[in-house]
Amino acid sequence: MATGNGGDIIITGGSVEIAFDEQTFPGKGGKYGSKEKRIVSVEVTGSDSKETQTVKIPADGKCTIRITTR
Numbered sequence: 001m002a003t004g005n006g007g008d009i010i011i012t013g014g015s016v017e018i019a020f021d022e023q024t025f026p027g028k029g030g031k032y033g034s035k036e037k038r039i040v041s042v043e044v045t046g047s048d049s050k051e052t053q054t055v056k057i058p059a060d061g062k063c064t065i066r067i068t069t070r
Contacts (some may be wrong), residue, residue, distance in 0.1 A: 007024030007068075008067065011064070011066075012064050014061045015033060016034050018033060040056075040057055041057060042057070042065060
């Protein structure tokens, strides 16, 4: 899962699962989740522009969001 000097944080929906390795957050790697929660949208807001981008998740809730760190 890790790439370069960082690693990936992967958020998977239907049910919510977050996975990352120890290279991303030392001592904190693993998978965490809740089968009772559903991702319905994702918002990303830039700290410099305060611009927000919103992405709607498919009706079945099945998606993968990959965040790459350095």
